[in-house]
Amino acid sequence: xxxxxxxxxxxxxxxxxxxxxxxxxxxxxxxxxxxxxxxxxxxxxxxxxxxxxxxxxxxxxxxxxxxxxxxxxxxxxxxxxxxxxxxxxxxxxxxxxxxxxxxxxxxxxxxxxxxxxxxxxxxxxxxxxxxxxxxxxxxxxxxxxxxxxxxxxxxxxxxxxxxxxxxxxxxxxxxxxxxxxxxxxxxxxxxxxxxxxxxxxxxxxxxxxxxxxxxxxxxxxxxxxxxxxxxxxxxxxxxxxxxxxxxxxxxxxxxxxxxxxxxxxxxxxxxxxxxxxxxxxxxxxxxxxxx
Numbered sequence: 001x002x003x004x005x006x007x008x009x010x011x012x013x014x015x016x017x018x019x020x021x022x023x024x025x026x027x028x029x030x031x032x033x034x035x036x037x038x039x040x041x042x043x044x045x046x047x048x049x050x051x052x053x054x055x056x057x058x059x060x061x062x063x064x065x066x067x068x069x070x071x072x073x074x075x076x077x078x079x080x081x082x083x084x085x086x087x088x089x090x091x092x093x094x095x096x097x098x099x100x101x102x103x104x105x106x107x108x109x110x111x112x113x114x115x116x117x118x119x120x121x122x123x124x125x126x127x128x129x130x131x132x133x134x135x136x137x138x139x140x141x142x143x144x145x146x147x148x149x150x151x152x153x154x155x156x157x158x159x160x161x162x163x164x165x166x167x168x169x170x171x172x173x174x175x176x177x178x179x180x181x182x183x184x185x186x187x188x189x190x191x192x193x194x195x196x197x198x199x200x201x202x203x204x205x206x207x208x209x210x211x212x213x214x215x216x217x218x219x220x221x222x223x224x225x226x227x228x229x230x231x232x233x234x235x236x237x238x239x240x241x242x243x244x245x246x247x248x249x250x251x252x253x254x255x256x257x258x259x260x261x262x263x264x265x266x267x268x269x270x271x272x273x274x275x276x277x278x279x280x281x282x283x284x285x286x287x288x289x290x291x
Contacts, residue, residue, distance in 0.1 A: 001187060001188070002188060002189040002192075003186065004024035004025050004185070004189070005023065005024045005184075005185060006024045006026055006027070006054075006183075006185070007021075007025075007181045007184060008026065008027040008058075008181070009027075009028055009029075009181055009182070010028065010029035010038050010041075011040040011041075013179055016044075016176075016177070016179060018047045018048060018053060019047065019051055020177055021177050022053065023176075024053075024186070025053060025054040025055065025186055025193065026048050026053055026054075026055050026056075027055065027056035027057065027058060027085070027087060028045060028056070028057055028058070029060060029089075030073065030077050031059045031072060031076050031077065032059065032060040032062065033060070033061075033064055034069060048084075049083065054084070054190060054194075054197075056085035056086070056087050056115070056197075057077055057080050058086070058117060059088055060091070061088060061089060061090050061092050061102070065230045065231070065234065066094070066097075066101040066102040066105065066228070066230070067101055067234035067235060068230050068231075068234045070101075070102045070103075070109070071230075071233065071234045073086070073106065074106055074109040074110055081111070081198070082112070082198055082199050084197055085138075085193065085196045085197045086106060086110065086115070087114055087115040087116070087117050087140060088106070088116050088137075089117045090116055090117060090118050090128070091117075091118075091119070096127075096130050096133075097130075097223070098228075099116070100132055100133050101228055101229060101238060103133055103136070103137055104132070105230075105237055108240050111198060112198035113137055115166055116133060116138075116139055117140040117142060117169070118140075118141065118142065119142045120142065120159075120160075123141070123163070124158070129162065131162075134162040135162075138164050138166030138167070138196055139164060139165050139167075140167040140168075141160055141168050141169070142168075143156070143168070143169075143170070147171065148170055148171040148173065148174065149174060149175045151174075151183060154168075156168040156170075165187060166186065166187060166188070166196065167185060167186045168184065168187075169183070170183055170185065217242075217245050218281070221249035221250045221253060221281070225250060225253065225284070226284075253278065253282055253285060254285060256275065256282050257282050260282060260286050261286060271283075
């Protein structure tokens with residue numbers, strides 16, 4: 001297998017020169033949370049484009065609404081879509097639902113499936129990664145078996161069951177042009193890199209389908225009510241072509257909750273029987289309304 005040797009950088013390495021070093025690829029920090037754009041991102045990206053260096057760009061996750069963070073990343077980096085690989089840098093203890101929602105929302109908006117950057121500990125000890133994320137998003141695994149200052153053997157020693165290993169960050173101490181930077185391997189050639197970048201599908205917001213958001217209308221409406229799909233445009237983007245169907249179900253469930261409060265569904269077993277498989281989420285709404 002072809003392996004490319006690369007680096008990842010941010011404004012912490014603001015004096016770094018891609019033209020002097022010409023790595024096999026570079027991944028740069030783009031955004032963080034809902035309010036930070038890395039001040040060196042566009043300079044690094046434009047240098048990479050000018051020099052013909054394959055590039056990626058990442059969002060550092062915080063604990064805001066997942067769909068809103070994905071939309072923020074897309075809106076700040078949409079000019080890079082189809083040119084470089086988008087990445088979610090997942091280093092916070094958010095839920096697997098958060099992880100999947102972010103990835104699906106970005107895919108819905110851009111038409112490109114992002115990589116996920118995650119430590120070996122998150123994968124092997126904390127159980128992060130849903131079936132959808134594992135089967136659709138390349139893994140950029142972070143794991144440092146020792147303090148490497150140069151490129152070692154490219155064989156990644158860490159387990160990653162169920163994932164497609166796209167890249168391995170093996171050190172934060174790679175010595176390049178008098179600086180310490182993160183060192184990485186990419187498991188593929190330039191053609192494989194371009195495929196991850198979605199270079200044939202760069203128009204954005206055009207490749208989604210109902211299969212992107214699986215589940216019944218009730219299940220999806222339940223997730224919406226519990227806050228997993230954001231609000232406004234972020235929710236619309238995350239649900240795609242299923243938005244109207246799911247939103248109608250949300251509205252129906254709230255209407256039933258109002259009827260419960262007015263006594264229309266009785267109490268106890270009578271209420272459970274009347275509401276059937278909608279009982280749990282309707283009662284959840286009722287409880288929150290009455291707080």
